[in-house]
Amino acid sequence: MPPKGSNSVTKTFEMLELLGESPEGISAAQAAETTGYPFSTAYRLLGGLVESGYASFDARTKIYTLGMEVFRLAQKVAHRQGLSGATKGLLQELTASTGESSILAVRRGNSALTVLTVDGPQFRTTTDPGDESPLHTSSIGQALLAHDPDADATIDAIDLVARTPNSITDPAQMRERLEQIRENGWAGQSEENDIGMNALAVPVFDLDGTLLASLALAAPVFRRSLDELIEFVPQLTETAAAIAARFPR
Structure with missing residues (x-):
């Protein structure tokens, strides 16, 4: 993981990158442990990514994974390039x-x-x-x-x-x-x-x-x-x- 950021935007992108590095998904507790953020911060950042479609949350397993919005943007980049x-x-x-x-x-x-x-x-x-x-x-x-x-x-x-x-x-x-x-x-x-x-x-x-x-x-x-x-x-x-x-x- 990159060094921890000092603002919420940077922290959000760091969390998004962590999801990208975790193809099997990750829990909020694991995200907090990996990033060094308090659990409440990791939980809030992941929740924001879920709300925006950049992450998905499985209520049964409590696991977060990358959302389809990431795929959509990636396809747009590939198409544009x-x-x-x-x-x-x-x-x-x-x-x-x-x-x-x-x-x-x-x-x-x-x-x-x-x-x-x-x-x-x-x-x-x-x-x-x-x-x-x-x-x-x-x-x-x-x-x-x-x-x-x-x-x-x-x-x-x-x-x-x-x-x-x-x-x-x-x-x-x-x-x-x-x-x-x-x-x-x-x-x-x-x-x-x-x-x-x-x-x-x-x-x-x-x-x-x-x-x-x-x-x-x-x-x-x-x-x-x-x-x-x-x-x-x-x-x-x-x-x-x-x-x-x-x-x-």
Whole structure:
């Protein structure tokens, strides 16, 4: 959680962010404990979010979750930015031709923010729009980090925490991985971010070389090895170029 705010508006947004980080929901007591606010304050803030539609409350379980108003606003943002309308068809075509789930992500601070996914016919992706992935463990994050002009400083700034036993946690090893990604033109990871999943990502560059996003294919290890995903690099690269041409400016 971010540092506690000093005014009611900031506190409300902090509570909204806490709900976003709690997909299974949270009670008022848990919210108070996490934020450090008195129970009465947490209860009041959550009640205000429920009244405005930004949170939902289950009277039976006493659990608060994100409300549909958040979804509505998110859809408006996506529509205005044109990400979904302009690129979803391209991801659908990529998934249809490869049989694997496709993911589009952008950089948000020191995380990779998933903005669009298309599930494969036999397996659902392990990330949803709005989810954030570590730059150092996910293929979408590594593809973004590799082309960060300040990658060395970023590696020093982020905490290379392991998500699985296969995650890279050594800064020197991560720098070697990023150099390899730049040479190959793609980032591949095998069970570094999620056990049982392989993924391969390519960067999405604008015509002037500006990094816009990263595009990945994800597959369970029992069906597709990383080497087999590498065979799809030409299709990924072609789709990435098409996305760049449609990417909202």
